[in-house]
Amino acid sequence: MKRFASRRPLAFAVLVTLAMFGLELAMRVAVPRTPVGSVEKLPNDAFEPPVGLALILSDMRSPDTLFWAMVTVLALGLLVWTGWLGEAGFNRIPQWRNLRLLLFPLLVCALTLSGGLFGSGPASLVSAFLTALVATFGEEIVFRGLLWRVFVPTGPVRAVILTSLLSGLLVLGMRATEGPWPEAVRLTALTLCGGFTYGALRWRTTSIWPVILVHTAFA
Numbered sequence: 001m002k003r004f005a006s007r008r009p010l011a012f013a014v015l016v017t018l019a020m021f022g023l024e025l026a027m028r029v030a031v032p033r034t035p036v037g038s039v040e041k042l043p044n045d046a047f048e049p050p051v052g053l054a055l056i057l058s059d060m061r062s063p064d065t066l067f068w069a070m071v072t073v074l075a076l077g078l079l080v081w082t083g084w085l086g087e088a089g090f091n092r093i094p095q096w097r098n099l100r101l102l103l104f105p106l107l108v109c110a111l112t113l114s115g116g117l118f119g120s121g122p123a124s125l126v127s128a129f130l131t132a133l134v135a136t137f138g139e140e141i142v143f144r145g146l147l148w149r150v151f152v153p154t155g156p157v158r159a160v161i162l163t164s165l166l167s168g169l170l171v172l173g174m175r176a177t178e179g180p181w182p183e184a185v186r187l188t189a190l191t192l193c194g195g196f197t198y199g200a201l202r203w204r205t206t207s208i209w210p211v212i213l214v215h216t217a218f219a
Contacts (some may be wrong), residue, residue: 021174080183089145163195
């Protein structure tokens, strides 16, 4: 696996991306979003939204969250197998560099959140944070962790471009096959542009942790 990834980085990255897309399709089959034929057949408690811990557990069991959790396990397994865990950016703070580059994106995050956080209670905010964290961690460990390590020997600029394109193509494939095209294109554009930002931070800070921090704050 390690030899194949080193000799054929693009083929390896495409296979990993396709495996993620296949996993997402499998999740749709395993956890289908079946429409309700008649609300009259639903029990009374179905009209009462979960609260507290039940809300958090319900959101953590959602298909999207389960998908990114499985992606995280897959990526960690490949990183441990290849011995690239440290080279993928999971290093200590003293090994980071150029952390001043985080000031501007964190300022943007602060301005985004300056209007306040809105929810039905603390549980909804905790649920939103955990859901965003699982998704961003899964995305970053693949594209700015595993695949970054695969591409970076060919040059950091190429690694930024290719990881951004692959993450955008994954979102396009996932969203276009389950929703309207305009929304799929919008999310793909956001993912693609965000990929360049996160790739640049990954390059200059030499760590994946700042990228996860900024991505989670934006999400």
